[in-house]
Ligand SMILES: *[C@@H]1O[C@H](CO)[C@@H](O)[C@H](O)[C@H]1NC(C)=O
Ligand SMILES: *[C@@H]1O[C@H](CO)[C@@H](O)[C@H](O)[C@H]1NC(C)=O
């Protein structure tokens with residue numbers, strides 16, 4: 001057996017077209033990756049993670065040195081990199097050591113050392129540089145570049161691989177300043193035919209090893225296959241090993257970096273979502289990180305009281321929370337005041353900026369950040385705009401546990417593709433849809449996504465606010481809106497903005513068309529924010545009415561009233577708001593027969609009431625009848641389909657000394673609904689409704705429950721006397 005193998009090996013050796021230089025593959029142990037980084041940015045962490053994923057051996061140069069200018073996300077003055085490389089190479093004596101020199105903040109490995117070394121060998125040169133479509137920094141050198149039959153012609157200094165002795169030779173005469181261009185230096189060596197030959201340099205023209213994204217965005221796509229994901233160059237049909245978001249392609253490298261290497265695949269889902277967490281479970285309450293929650297009220301917004309109710313329900317020790325509340329709207333002052341009156345003392349601290357202080361929104365955001373920066377105990381700033389509906393009470397805990405410098409929970413709008421993040425930016429910096437946006441919004445891809453823009457709600461580590469994001473002008477820009485300016489600054493500081501859709505967190509309200517001319521303006525929100533409206537105003541057991549067949553009046557009265565049905569429809573809040581709205585409006589009718597509000601001007605059986613159209617609520621009331629009453633009607637009176645048209649809908653007030661009762665009458669309706677708005681025995685005594693033909697009474701109507709009965713002929717009825725207190729009902733004659 002042994003003999004056969006030897007023969008085979010010999011055969012291969014003699015047929016090898018690579019000649020004597022090909023002595024089998026280069027051992028992975030001979031490879032060393034050198035990179036230069038002075039700061040542990042998110043980009044650097046991403047680079048290291050990808051390297052670790054493939055077991056690359058990395059040596060980081062320049063730690064602790066400061067760069068000669070530039071942001072952290074752009075590489076340092078190139079000369080500094082050459083100087084550091086030169087000095088690092090001096091320590092490397094092994095002749096066969098292979099050095100990969102790459103940038104780090106905008107670089108990701110897409111495959112492992114084995115493939116890299118194989119492709120390096122196949123390039124048949126001692127040094128291989130990444131290639132570029134665009135020439136930079138000196139266009140005049142174009143003609144001096146050797147022609148290539150196919151592929152890219154120009155050298156890129158952001159990545160190269162070579163044998164240590166050749167690299168040593170290449171940088172031996174470096175004596176430039178740190179701020180000089182490394183790209184120009186290497187280019188001049190490459191276009192010099194003697195040096196190119198003696199050092200034995202070539203370019204990776206078809207991106208088999210290196211993919212520079214600048215000038216090449218159309219060439220690169222994600223390739224998912226067999227539980228793996230990497231980048232594919234569709235122009236040359238290659239699978240580059242190293243992806244470099246050089247120049248203005250940071251957003252694209254961020255996008256690719258959400259997947260490569262195998263961070264998210266169809267088979268595995270998110271593989272990093274449980275990495276590097278900061279668990280809170282097991283902590284004593286007093287050990288929870290201190291969080292400043294910034295709440296921003298910048299426009300009249302529906303359901304602000306509900307916002308504060310949800311804030312109270314956040315599962316997080318309140319004595320570890322400080323509140324910063326910025327309210328620009330006097331309309332919302334009562335809501336803020338009521339909240340603070342009852343709950344201020346539960347929190348570790350509260351700072352309120354009201355409308356009278358006349359502080360602009362941008363300044364207020366900075367003051368909020370300062371409140372956290374200045375407090376050495378503050379570990380996080382949690383920013384929430386008041387139009388956020390924070391449904392998930394664990395949101396703050398979840399975000400902290402994910403342990404990112406900047407993270408936002410994905411927020412949606414019901415029935416729309418709108419969210420609080422953008423997956424991509426257009427050329428002018430506005431919204432653009434990324435390829436994966438819809439999949440993320442619809443939950444087909446779940447994980448952590450590094451995106452170019454988030455708004456409305458996010459959590460920032462105080463550390464980031466005290467270092468990379470310490471500038472006081474984060475929201476300022478000559479051209480961009482404050483939210484976009486902020487995101488742009490955060491990106492430029494190299495802080496990744498992650499959004500997570502690993503859980504559902506909540507929604508964002510529509511603030512369009514929000515009118516503030518009523519007492520309870522939220523009542524009018526059923527068109528603009530139907531989901532919130534329903535949650536606030538429709539009884540929690542309403543949905544059971546349709547499921548559990550019908551509820552007859554039998555349950556309450558031993559003598560059932562035929563064809564009279566009874567079901568829960570309004571919440572207590574809805575009842576309270578309707579009463580208060582009517583009392584606030586105040587123009588109760590006199591209860592006489594003459595009534596100019598109705599056609600004909602004559603009311604046979606008058607009540608003391610206010611019509612829905614007097615408070616501008618007919619459209620909303622019609623939608624209420626259509627959405628919530630019609631389905632019940634159709635179930636109870638089979639074969640009858642209502643268009644929920646109504647001539648009259650009104651709130652009636654019964655009072656012993658005003659109008660305590662209503663004499664027997666028919667309603668001018670096909671069917672009538674009559675909803676009790678307050679509670680017998682508590683708000684009033686007496687009351688109720690009696691159907692004369694069946695001699696049955698409904699004497700204890702429950703608050704929020706609707707009585708529904710035919711209007712004419714059979715259901716002659718009367719309102720029983722209210723003997724004490726005030727009773728309110730809302731009545732609507734529906735026809736047809
Ligand atoms: C990296 O090394 C570890 C152990 O050292 C091994 O389990 C793992 O499979 C290696 N990964 C790759 C991609 O080679
Ligand atoms: C470059 O190196 C390769 C392999 O190491 C060798 O085959 C080739 O002849 C060299 N080219 C030059 C021009 O020296």
Ligand SMILES: *[C@@H]1O[C@H](CO)[C@@H](O)[C@H](O)[C@H]1NC(C)=O
Pocket residue numbers: 540541
């Ligand atoms: C809804 O129904 C459940 C079960 O019948 C009951 O316990 C609950 O109190 C009801 N909710 C309201 C608001 O009446």
Ligand SMILES: *[C@@H]1O[C@H](CO)[C@@H](O)[C@H](O)[C@H]1NC(C)=O
Pocket residue numbers: 695
């Ligand atoms: C109507 O019902 C009441 C009590 O439910 C009873 O006292 C009365 O006699 C009944 N009247 C008629 C006419 O049946």
